[in-house]
Amino acid sequence: MRRQAPRGTQDVLPAQAHLWRHLEGAFEKTMSLFGYGEIRTPTFEEYELFARTSGETSDIVSKEMYDFMDKGGRHVALRPEGTAPVMRAYIEHSLGEAGLPLRLWYCAPMFRYGRPQKGRLREHHQVGLELIGSSSPYAEAEVAQAVVAFYTALGIEGLEVRLNCIGRQESRARYGEALLRHLSGWLAHQEPEAQASAEKNPMRLWDSKSPEVQEALRGAPRLSDYLEPESADHFEAVCGALDEAEVEYVLDPGIVRGLDYYTDTVFEVQSSALGAQSSLCGGGRYDGLIGALGGKDAPSVGVGMGLERALLAMEEAGSKPVPDELEYYLIAASAEAWPRVRRAARQLRAAGVSCQFDLEERPLKSQFKAANRARAAFAAIWGSDELASGTVTVKDLKSGVQAVRPESELFS
């Protein structure tokens, strides 16, 4: 038996758990501000769902899927991303019949089988939203504003929204050919692996961190020159909508995204706090996805935001985990007071007041130390004097001020 969490997974310990609740609470609040409804989908889906939507040649499908055969011989996969399952549910339950656009959010674990490092896990958690059924540039603007609102609520600063337009499937294919033609001389003396990767998805070269690759791309054809007029017009309108919404952004041809279903607009939010895994979130427009899954086509925009990375960015910003507080720590100052302490605990809890006491009946000093550790606001102390007079000594543990009061006041 291994006594370690599986590779690339993490336990969330009590000291950290309240931060997670804070994160999830902030997102839910943001979503209610924008009028989105929650959707929960299964942790695993049919393998084909992801293979078809993300693309067989995408890295997520070709090397990062957590897939297996179940006991019934079905090929299933732990969810690597949030959009495809939501779209499957949207089609399965005809959610579009209630009228479009439809606004949905989710919060769920995601699984990708890669080599872990800081900010990259095999199981991580994402919150995300999908705005289904709008081709308006204001759809992108709304999603971007929701993202910014969420991070702002968390106190994460130094954000950079990076925006790009990758056009439609056809223009991307034409551009890829042109790019490969331009780079064929350079590519000829690259590693076979790099060649294969470039041929699979030439655009991905723009995303490379290698200075050598960036150098080779100098003077290469630009994707923006290959866009359909509608794509170019739409992108301009999106930029205008973002300007109007006062969302700051930078245009970045390096944002190309690894999933096949994106069309036109793609974006990421990056933070300098994260090292090599600099993306806090990623998303974009996917106008053909629902149709590809056999539904009635509906142009849509969505985004997924990594919670672990948000947490890292918050730590960088100085947010510290603080354990939950307790109202009273009940203390027995003499041995005969223990039954009174335990009865008081029952009374207080019945009245909805949080409290704790020492199960081991340890010395007074230990009880006070435990009270500090439990972050109790007050200590309530019973000794022989209090028992005799029906009183209790209440001590404010921050100021150290204490007073003897009738017991009845404690329970009112």
Add this chain to the structure above:
RNA sequence: GCGGUUGUAGCUCAGGGGUUAGAGCGCCUGACUGUGGCUCAGGAGGUCGUGGGUUCGAGACCCAUCAGCCGCCCCA
């Protein structure tokens, strides 16, 4: 998946072939017979990541393996 690096107490780390493996912080007890944070004294706590190997002798050296971290690939 590729390249590198690290793993010794709850935490941060020292020990780099030679008796019973150490420190600081934290934890427990006492000084303090009814009062926490400070001080002092004592105490508990270790499969030296795991499995092999080399050696008279391994925490240390070698191999494998597991896990973390850094970079790449990719992304949340």
